[in-house]
Amino acid sequence: MKVKYWWLTFSALLFLLVLFLAGTYLTYILIGTGVLLALLLFSLRLDWGLYILALALPLINWNFDWGSFSASFVEIIAVLLLAAFIIRFSYELLRDQNSWRKVKLPLWQPFLLFMIAVVLSSLSSRYIISSSWYAVRWILFFYVVYLAVPYNIIKDGRVLRNTIIALTISGLGVAVMGLVSLSYQDWYNDFFRVQPTALFGIYPIGNNHNLIAEFLVGIGFMVLSLKHWSKSLRVNRLINILFLFFMAVTFGTFSRTAWIVLGLGSGLYLLLDTVYLKRKKWNSKNIIFALVVSVMILVPFIIRMDRLQSENVSSTENRVLLTQIAWRAFVNRPLLGYGPGTFVTLVDNNIRFRAKYGDPLDSHGIGQKLIAELGVLGTITFAIFAGLIFWNLYRGLRIYKHEAQLLLPLAVAALGGFIYQFFNTSYYKGKLWVPIAVALAAMNLLQQKYKRKYNN
DSSP states (O other), rough: OHHHHHHHHHHHHHHHHHHHHHHHGHHHHHHHHHHHHHHHHHOHHHHHHHHHHHHHTOOOSSSSEEEEEEEEEHHHHHHHHHHHHHHHHHHHHHOOGGGGGOOOOHHHHHHHHHHHHHHHHHHHHHHHHHHHIIIIIIHHHHHIIIIIIHHOOOSSSSHHHHHHHHHHHHHHHHHHHHHHHHHGSSSTSSSSOOOOOTTTTTTTTSSOOOHHHHHHHHHHHHGGGGGOOOOOHHHHHHHHHHHHHHHHHHTTTOOOHHHHHHHHHHHHHHHIIIIISSSOOOOOHHHHHHHHHHEEEHHHHHHHHHHHHHHHHHHHHHHHHHHHHHHHHHSSTTTTOSSSSSSSHHHOOOHHHHHHHHHHOSSHHHHHHHHHHHHEEEEEEEEHHHHHHHHHHHHHHHHHHHHHHHHHHHHHHHHHHHHHTTTSSOOTSSSHHHHHHHHHHHHHHHHEEEEHHHHO
């Protein structure tokens, strides 16, 4: 026992001595050790890596810089998960040469067409190197890391459920952070709204209210899918309360886009759930009652929104000018556009924008982004890729109607997040594509489930 005690003491002192001698390299040693430990953990448990990625999705503004290169915390987690996935796949390939067949690339054919258009646009750009880097850094990255990797990790219902729970916890954290912001706003003199809160001097999710709204608008519907695994009325009631809480916080951001998306998502959800899937018809009393309750709830919000819009004319004018810049770029180079990642340069070169608004902005809408940077070819191929995603989800709803409690909320959440990007800037980020990957993976699991039943 004494030998063990002295050995532990000696090891601890030796470790402290190594840290002391490391001196200025201590920070790098600790970072390297953390990266190796995370890589080891993710390689052993890919599902844990996916849960951490889901929890980290909103942290797009917690950045780390290495010279001229910058990456957010969620991107670092995503790269580590990709590396772990490659390590795990290589190990399984050494054991079984046919294991490569287990890797699936969702909708890879239409995405390949889109990437061909992206590459052609990059090569025709005046900024070939920066456009090519942008194509890899953002476009190829989102498909591989945020779509293909989660899709392959979600191989059973347990991982699917836990991923949804992790996304729900992440959404809850964002919602609470937004509510905390109300505590230091002037409710009497200023227009108060739910907005991000700074932590330790930074805004980890960004400093714009839209960044809260765009995340919660999808997660709110997604939480309803947890009823698929619940047989308790109490748990279902808690899920409903959580859904209403997310919706209330989203409304409290006073984001015009969020209100539009929530309206479209709620209408689509009710339409598919009651009329299409359950074959129920709403009578006139139900419709009148729903309208009266909706008006009673919405009137205070509408009054506040009207006041906001009277003070927010410049925001609308800004978007109109960005649309004009995008259209002129499209007219000048209609086939392949100016190249991936060039929209900010186009805005920077616009004297009117710089004179009125200052620093250039990226496109506030995926439509502007596509027509200006990728032209007709890129826009059409991306539309095919995105259209097939939601067509497959709709087809899955038609085929697996009895599983609508799982698939419908996931499909509406994915669609809501995508529609939001017609007005915002997160078109290539994980918080858009991971929920889509979850919805596609859920449909894939249902296909396998019913295929096994059919074969048996």
